[in-house]
Amino acid sequence: MNVGAGVEEGQKVEAQMRRCGDNVTRDEACGGASDTLKLWRIRVVNTVSRLTKACVLRLTCDHLYFVLSGRVATGGVSMWCELSQVNFFDEFQLEGVSADANEIFLEVAPENLSRALKTAQNAKSVKIKLTKKNCPCLTLAAELPSLSSVSRVVTHDIPVDVIPRRLWHDFREPQMPDFDVSIYLPPLKTMKSVVDRMKNLSNYLVLEANLNGEMNLKIETELVSVTTHFKELGNPPWGDDGSQSSSPTHRDPDLMAEARVDIKKLQQFLTGQQVNPSRAMCNIVHRRILHLIFLHEDVSLQYFIPAVM
Amino acid sequence: MKCVIEGNGVKVFGKAVHALSRIGDEIWLDPQEKGLALRTVNSSQSAYACFCFTPLFFQQYIPDPDIQNGCEAVKCKLNMKCVLPLFRCASWRERRVDRCEISINIPNSRVIFQFHCRHGITKTYNLGYQECEALQAVFPAHLCPNVLMAQSKLLGDIVVHFPVSQEEVTLSMSSFKVTFKTFCEEENNCIKGMNTELMLYPDEFDYFQVGEDSAVTFCLKELRGLLSFAESYSLPVSSQFGVAGQPISFTVKDMALEAHVVLSTLTDPNHESPSRPAPGDDCPVNIPKTSTAEISTCEGPMETEVCVADGEQVASSQGSEVFNPALHMRKMIQLHAPGEIPSLVPESALTTPVTPATFKIRSLLFGAVYSDGGNDKTVDLPSLACASDTEEDGGTEEDLGNNVS
Numbered sequence: 210m211n212v213g214a215g216v217e218e219g220q221k222v223e224a225q226m227r228r229c230g231d232n233v234t235r236d237e238a239c240g241g242a243s244d245t246l247k248l249w250r251i252r253v254v255n256t257v258s259r260l261t262k263a264c265v266l267r268l269t270c271d272h273l274y275f276v277l278s279g280r281v282a283t284g285g286v287s288m289w290c291e292l293s294q295v296n297f298f299d300e301f302q303l304e305g306v307s308a309d310a311n312e313i314f315l316e317v318a319p320e321n322l323s324r325a326l327k328t329a330q331n332a333k334s335v336k337i338k339l340t341k342k343n344c345p346c347l348t349l350a351a352e353l354p355s356l357s358s359v360s361r362v363v364t365h366d367i368p369v370d371v372i373p374r375r376l377w378h379d380f381r382e383p384q385m386p387d388f389d390v391s392i393y394l395p396p397l398k399t400m401k402s403v404v405d406r407m408k409n410l411s412n413y414l415v416l417e418a419n420l421n422g423e424m425n426l427k428i429e430t431e432l433v434s435v436t437t438h439f440k441e442l443g444n445p446p447w448g449d450d451g452s453q454s455s456s457p458t459h460r461d462p463d464l465m466a467e468a469r470v471d472i473k474k475l476q477q478f479l480t481g482q483q484v485n486p487s488r489a490m491c492n493i494v495h496r497r498i499l500h501l502i503f504l505h506e507d508v509s510l511q512y513f514i515p516a517v518m
Numbered sequence: 519m520k521c522v523i524e525g526n527g528v529k530v531f532g533k534a535v536h537a538l539s540r541i542g543d544e545i546w547l548d549p550q551e552k553g554l555a556l557r558t559v560n561s562s563q564s565a566y567a568c569f570c571f572t573p574l575f576f577q578q579y580i581p582d583p584d585i586q587n588g589c590e591a592v593k594c595k596l597n598m599k600c601v602l603p604l605f606r607c608a609s610w611r612e613r614r615v616d617r618c619e620i621s622i623n624i625p626n627s628r629v630i631f632q633f634h635c636r637h638g639i640t641k642t643y644n645l646g647y648q649e650c651e652a653l654q655a656v657f658p659a660h661l662c663p664n665v666l667m668a669q670s671k672l673l674g675d676i677v678v679h680f681p682v683s684q685e686e687v688t689l690s691m692s693s694f695k696v697t698f699k700t701f702c703e704e705e706n707n708c709i710k711g712m713n714t715e716l717m718l719y720p721d722e723f724d725y726f727q728v729g730e731d732s733a734v735t736f737c738l739k740e741l742r743g744l745l746s747f748a749e750s751y752s753l754p755v756s757s758q759f760g761v762a763g764q765p766i767s768f769t770v771k772d773m774a775l776e777a778h779v780v781l782s783t784l785t786d787p788n789h790e791s792p793s794r795p796a797p798g799d800d801c802p803v804n805i806p807k808t809s810t811a812e813i814s815t816c817e818g819p820m821e822t823e824v825c826v827a828d829g830e831q832v833a834s835s836q837g838s839e840v841f842n843p844a845l846h847m848r849k850m851i852q853l854h855a856p857g858e859i860p861s862l863v864p865e866s867a868l869t870t871p872v873t874p875a876t877f878k879i880r881s882l883l884f885g886a887v888y889s890d891g892g893n894d895k896t897v898d899l900p901s902l903a904c905a906s907d908t909e910e911d912g913g914t915e916e917d918l919g920n921n922v923s
Contacts (some may be wrong), residue, residue, distance in 0.1 A: 321712040328679040328714075342713070356672065357721040363679050366713040 220305035220313050220371065222268055222339040222347075226297070226332075250297055251326045252483040253508050257290055258319035259481030260512070262449075264288070265372060265380050266322075268313045270303055271295070275319060284513035286474055287381055293507040295373035298337075306374050313339070314380060317347065325349045325365035333360060344368050345421035386500055388492035389466035391447055392418040394501075395439045397489060400426075401479040403437045408472050410435065413517065418493055420444050420460060428472070441497045445490050456509065466495040468516040475499075478512050486510075519549035519592070520621040522578040522896075528618045528633070532605030533747050534569040534777065539602050540743030541567045541779070546595045546653040549581040557653045558598070564750070564782040565740040566655045575774035577592075577617065592624055594647035603915040604631055604643055612869050632709040657780050659767050662758035663729025664691050667738070670748035670755050670770075673721060677745060689759070689766070695719055696726075701735045701784075711764060732761045744768055744779045754882060762786040765776065 216333060257264065257275045267274040272294055279287035294301050305311035329335045329351035340348040346366040353361040372380075394400060403426055407414055411428035418424040424439040486503035493499060496516050503510040525532055534556060538545055542558030542565075549555075553572040561566065573579040619632040627649070633641040676698055681686060683837050686701035699715040720726040748770045759766035763785035770777040 324681060325712065325714075346713075353675075355718065355722055357719050359719045359721075361716065361718050361722070363714065363716045365679075365715075368712065 220417045223302040224298040224337045225300040226335040254323045255483045258323040266315045266317045288514045289511040291509045316370035321367040386494050389495045390418050391492045393443045394489040414472040417465040419465045420462040466493040468499040470514045520580045521576045522616045524577045528615045530744045535605045537743030537747040544595045548652045567779045570778045571775045593652045600645050659758040665727040667725035667756040668723045674749045688735040692731045736781040
């Protein structure tokens with residue numbers, strides 16, 4: 210990987226977040242309080258930082274993506290988190306690799322980004338820029354309120370690796386899998402506390418659900434088996450877009466699709482959530498993949514956990 | 519020694535112990551006429567902290583009860599691991615403490631902490647101690663060219679930008695601004711970690727005195743204990759320092775107590791030209807480096823103890839100076855019995871060249887140790903040979919033997 214090549218080739222990112230004062234931002238126009246909306250988006254970065262130590266930040270003109278592609282090292286887990294740029298930044302300028310590929314891929318430790326954004330929470334304005342110090346960095350400069358007439362300035366240099374174009378295919382948006390069942394999740398808090406307790410008893414958990422809105426979380430060991438039943442959860446109406454097989458769903462609504470997963474991975478995902486999503490659902494490919502989807506406003510977070518035997 | 523602390527004071531005392539625990543593994547108790555001093559030093563002798571509680575702090579304070587004839591209050595040290603759990607924060611919520619009595623039982627070598635709690639419950643802890651000589655640091659805060667004083671909230675707002683795991687930060691001061699920056703030893707190492715820099719202007723500080731532009735690098739981790747103590751009680755914190763290599767001290771003062779933390783700083787042999795990039799600039803900030811080749815001198819009779827030259831040079835690809843905080847702090851921290859006036863040490867007694875000079879401090883509390891009181895003119899320098907021998911042991915075994923009943 211040619212570190213720093215991106216910056217030398219003229220790739221540029223400059224973005225600014227401003228505390229809503231006299232400026233009318235799009236959020237205000239929609240009737241929301243601009244600052245509080247931005248804050249929770251920062252929490253999305255916190256969530257990502259709890260899921261993985263390193264991931265790829267993909268920047269396009271319209272969106273930011275945090276991507277983790279499934280590898281043996283991560284146990285096959287992969288993640289795709291998408292935020293709309295316009296609701297994150299007040300000003301955004303991007304110059305990608307070339308006109309037809311106006312994107313930038315950076316490998317970054319999300320924890321650094323999350324920490325930098327956290328300290329900038331009360332800032333009057335935040336500027337983010339791709340720079341080259343000893344290595345390529347995302348430099349975040351925040352103007353903080355201060356006791357004096359002049360603002361305090363805090364600068365964070367977050368080291369990044371610019372990913373060359375030839376490797377971009379590794380970080381494409383994952384296809385929606387051909388799932389067998391799709392179901393809304395129970396309240397996260399409840400699910401998390403169930404999974405937490407189950408983790409003490411077993412390393413693996415089976416999540417099964419059907420098209421009747423029923424879901425079970427099961428663990429089974431030599432000594433004990435525990436099942437938690439959830440009813441009336443509801444199934445998302447994917448309709449024909451749900452990439453089911455060409456024939457409409459003739460699936461028996463009571464038939465369960467299941468996936469047996471490493472309980473630690475599920476727990477890590479649930480624990481990391483810093484934002485209460487307005488929609489939380491999961492798609493199950495029977496005995497293959499557990500695909501979790503969290504949606505909140507314009508942010509989507511997808512997490513894929515492979516099933517184990 | 520016997521003292522009684524009432525309810526709210528126990529919390530303060532506990533927080534002081536917590537702050538000390540961030541630095542060292544042992545806590546020195548030193549009951550004096552002027553108050554009770556709690557001190558600690560870290561294992562590498564590069565950080566020292568002292569909390570001195572004046573008699574005003576206590577409901578009752580008797581430094582040397584009439585247990586043994588003509589015997590002065592004993593000085594002792596305790597293992598931090600034994601003392602800290604007594605003041606665990608959780609206990610405030612669970613059992614409200616009405617008062618705490620601390621006494622030293624010399625025949626049994628025990629320090630007794632007795633907590634009188636709600637509902638008539640009394641908890642008594644007998645901790646064995648090691649008798650030892652007082653831990654002292656001498657540091658002429660009043661001679662430091664640079665002084666900053668700020669509300670604890672400001673300092674809290676500053677350190678929040680640095681990760682808790684961050685060891686060293688560099689504080690740079692010039693007439694125009696004050697900068698706190700993450701410290702990286704080598705340029706290459708910075709690739710892995712995040713670099714943070716915070717810039718403030720002089721008018722944010724309650725008191726701002728810059729005698730000499732300087733950049734000092736010290737361990738932030740060890741300071742956090744004092745900062746959180748100061749923030750709990752909204753006390754202002756003042757800081758005195760000089761050029762790189764000279765220790766930096768932080769002080770919190772109140773009617774009833776005075777707390778000091780003294781940290782050694784890195785010496786810096788590089789002579790880069792200072793530059794002041796504009797805010798938001800992309801170029802890395804060059805810390806104004808001061809020349810350590812200058813012999814640090816100070817006014818008055820302390821000149822005899824002046825340092826020789828730069829620190830030792832080690833052959834390495836970077837020619838970096840050996841950072842020898844332990845050696846430097848050892849010069850400052852002495853262990854000697856109270857009342858003993860340390861004698862002047864001729865320069866030839868120094869076997870190795872050490873980083874800048876040792877100074878003396880006359881603080882309210884330390885002044886009590888010297889029988890001639892706070893007379894700046896007759897500054898007596900510590901006996902270095904003595905200090906370096908005894909400091910590791912702290913206590914003297916023969917004294918312990920005498921106290922076992």
